[in-house]
Amino acid sequence: MSTTVPSSELAAPAPAESAESTDTGKGPAAPRAASWGADPYANALRTGRGPLFLRRSDGWLLPLDVERWCSDAGSADLSALHRCEGPVLDIGCGPGRLVAELTALGHRALGIDVSEVAVARTRGLGGAALLRSVFDPLPGEGRWGTLLLLDGNIGIGGDPAALLARAADLLGVGGLLIAETATVDVDERVRVRLDDGRGGPPGESPPAACGAAAELFPWARIGTPALLRHARACGWRTADQWGAEGRTFVSLRRPVRERSARTSSQSAESANSTPVISSQLPK
Numbered sequence: 427m428s429t430t431v432p433s434s435e436l437a438a439p440a441p442a443e444s445a446e447s448t449d450t451g452k453g454p455a456a457p458r459a460a461s462w463g464a465d466p467y468a469n470a471l472r473t474g475r476g477p478l479f480l481r482r483s484d485g486w487l488l489p490l491d492v493e494r495w496c497s498d499a500g501s502a503d504l505s506a507l508h509r510c511e512g513p514v515l516d517i518g519c520g521p522g523r524l525v526a527e528l529t530a531l532g533h534r535a536l537g538i539d540v541s542e543v544a545v546a547r548t549r550g551l552g553g554a555a556l557l558r559s560v561f562d563p564l565p566g567e568g569r570w571g572t573l574l575l576l577d578g579n580i581g582i583g584g585d586p587a588a589l590l591a592r593a594a595d596l597l598g599v600g601g602l603l604i605a606e607t608a609t610v611d612v613d614e615r616v617r618v619r620l621d622d623g624r625g626g627p628p629g630e631s632p633p634a635a636c637g638a639a640a641e642l643f644p645w646a647r648i649g650t651p652a653l654l655r656h657a658r659a660c661g662w663r664t665a666d667q668w669g670a671e672g673r674t675f676v677s678l679r680r681p682v683r684e685r686s687a688r689t690s691s692q693s694a695e696s697a698n699s700t701p702v703i704s705s706q707l708p709k
């Protein structure tokens with residue numbers, strides 16, 4: 427596993443740490459993903475603008491494309507959305523452009539996110555969204571037709587293999603996972619914090635006053651070759667791989683296997699039914 431972020435994909439070392447905690451501590455997701463619920467991300471989503479970075483502990487910055495996330499779905503997004511089948515769960519939906527577009531295309535779509543502002547913005551666009559971590563109990567477990575992990579979200583939790591296992595439990599038989607991959611051949615687990623680029627020198631620890639938002643949290647970056655290796659080892663089949671507008675994607679078919687004990691009773695009850703998301707859908 428590589429542990430180095432290629433400098434071609436990163437901005438200069440961080441000039442600053444300025445995170446200030448507003449972690450709500452709400453729900454079981456909070457300890458796992460407190461940083462995404464805190465100020466730097468919420469502020470960026472409110473204004474629709476960066477700068478915003480994931481800052482690695484050694485000071486290197488991975489820029490986050492807040493402006494694109496807060497815009498309408500673009501043609502690369504559509505290349506993924508047109509491949510969706512059945513009801514769609516957008517994991518880490520952010521401000522909701524994909525959920526809104528899917529809804530407009532006539533899909534049953536639900537976004538989940540650990541950021542209150544992201545969920546509110548998604549609903550504001552007319553999309554259905556829940557304030558929930560992907561690792562929390564979710565509606566329609568074992569019945570989703572497609573899961574989306576775009577915009578780097580395969581990095582959620584810092585362990586793509588664990589996220590793939592969770593995805594397999596969420597999907598119905600024959601279900602599809604569509605993931606965006608890093609454009610370079612990388613397979614790394616890192617610890618990062620959100621950073622809006624203001625303040626102190628690179629490599630320095632954030633001031634104690636920064637609180638929970640300054641906490642490092644696990645993240646992963648993975649390119650197509652490594653993701654396909656992990657997925658095949660767990661029984662996933664490659665359905666497709668493609669590129670659009672400089673972004674890279676893969677789609678994977680869920681492994682045919684026994685589900686984990688936690689979800690097997692739910693899935694057996696409801697094998698071919700639609701996930702119960704009506705109450706989350708726009709009126």
Ligand SMILES: C[S@@+](CC[C@H](N)C(=O)[O-])C[C@H]1O[C@@H](n2cnc3c(N)ncnc32)[C@H](O)[C@@H]1O
Nearest residue numbers: 459462495518519520521539540541559560577
């Ligand atoms: C890299 S951003 C992607 C933004 C998004 N795809 C969009 O369209 O704007 C990661 C997103 O995942 C969310 N997230 C982080 N951890 C999560 C988790 N455990 N479960 C669900 N969402 C999570 C963050 O709040 C953030 O909105």
